[in-house]
Amino acid sequence: MGDSNLGFFHSWIFEFAKLCSQVTVICLQEGSHDLSANVSVKSLGKERGTSKLSQILHFMFYILHLRHEYDAVFVHMNPEYVILGGLFWRLLGKKIALWYTHKHVDLKLKIAEKFANIIFTASSESFRLKSKKVVVTGHGVDTEFFSPGPKHFRGHRIVTAGRITPAKHIKEMIEAVGPDLIVAGVPITPTDYIYAKELESKANFIGSVSYMPDFYRSADLFLNLSTTGSIDKSVLEALACGTPVLTTNEAFKQVPQIYTELTNLSQAIKDNLDKPQPSLREWVIREHSLKRLIPRIIHELS
Numbered sequence: 001m002g003d004s005n006l007g008f009f010h011s012w013i014f015e016f017a018k019l020c021s022q023v024t025v026i027c028l029q030e031g032s033h034d035l036s037a038n039v040s041v042k043s044l045g046k047e048r049g050t051s052k053l054s055q056i057l058h059f060m061f062y063i064l065h066l067r068h069e070y071d072a073v074f075v076h077m078n079p080e081y082v083i084l085g086g087l088f089w090r091l092l093g094k095k096i097a098l099w100y101t102h103k104h105v106d107l108k109l110k111i112a113e114k115f116a117n118i119i120f121t122a123s124s125e126s127f128r129l130k131s132k133k134v135v136v137t138g139h140g141v142d143t144e145f146f147s148p149g150p151k152h153f154r155g156h157r158i159v160t161a162g163r164i165t166p167a168k169h170i171k172e173m174i175e176a177v178g179p180d181l182i183v184a185g186v187p188i189t190p191t192d193y194i195y196a197k198e199l200e201s202k203a204n205f206i207g208s209v210s211y212m213p214d215f216y217r218s219a220d221l222f223l224n225l226s227t228t229g230s231i232d233k234s235v236l237e238a239l240a241c242g243t244p245v246l247t248t249n250e251a252f253k254q255v256p257q258i259y260t261e262l263t264n265l266s267q268a269i270k271d272n273l274d275k276p277q278p279s280l281r282e283w284v285i286r287e288h289s290l291k292r293l294i295p296r297i298i299h300e301l302s
Helices: 009-019 052-065 079-092 107-115 170-177 190-199 212-217 233-240 262-274 281-288 290-301
Strands: 023-027 039-043 072-076 095-099 118-121 134-136 158-161 182-184 204-207 221-224 245-247
Touching (some): 072 290, 158 170, 158 212, 158 233, 170 190, 245 262
16 A cells, blocks of 8 residues: 555555455565455565565466466556466466556567457557557546645645656756755666665655645646656646646647647746646546546456
8 A cells, every 4th residue: 555656556456346256466565455355465475585486486376276266367567477377377268468558668568468368558658569459448547536635835836756767857857947846756776776866965855655645736736757658647646636737758748738848848837837727637537537447447358
């Protein structure tokens, strides 16, 4: 629940459990959770310091030992699990779905595409490998949790949130905004930590935020300069909270109210603070709500 990178998936599991008789979650590392009685969580043991080999053996044990307890498989953002289990799942007659939202295409993804029956992605830009198996669904944002509410801070607060990594172009945000930029999030990889260290004195880095809706609501403008090429979930969360957004992410070109070129960023920020954009919450609910996504996935897997 508290993971700043993957904590959102707790609400996905909750929605799956509403519509399925049994949900078994196999995770690399188990953290705190509060799930319904029909959800079973199996960890591969990273939180206990298990080796890669041990994690693989645990994974193979679970998918074979529990084979009579599931009808279909949903793999989130990890093609390697499809590669490891794909042959067995195919032989067992299990339908395999992969969720993948990133422009990066490598050999792992190409192999996983062969095993998968369906590949779900948030937008056409979010999956760059040509395949007839792709189903574009929109993202899954919990729009009841991420919703408008009272602002706990006043004044121009320009914020961003997400993993602290070069692909998020936080350095460029600081150049456009200055030291008043508020950055929520943490680095993950060694490269991320080096990047964060270089920038930590140049803006207001606040680390993980325990309750993100209040963070989004407090802002006059949310910035996103991600170059992942996929629809960034933090943009949708901010919009669902009624917060104006500016992004240079090409995946949002079809939403001109929030999209700007990087070369025009400073002027676009000024324009938005002078005249805030209308709310796009209803668009997020219509195109990217969790309550729309999970039934769609289950329908495709049935």
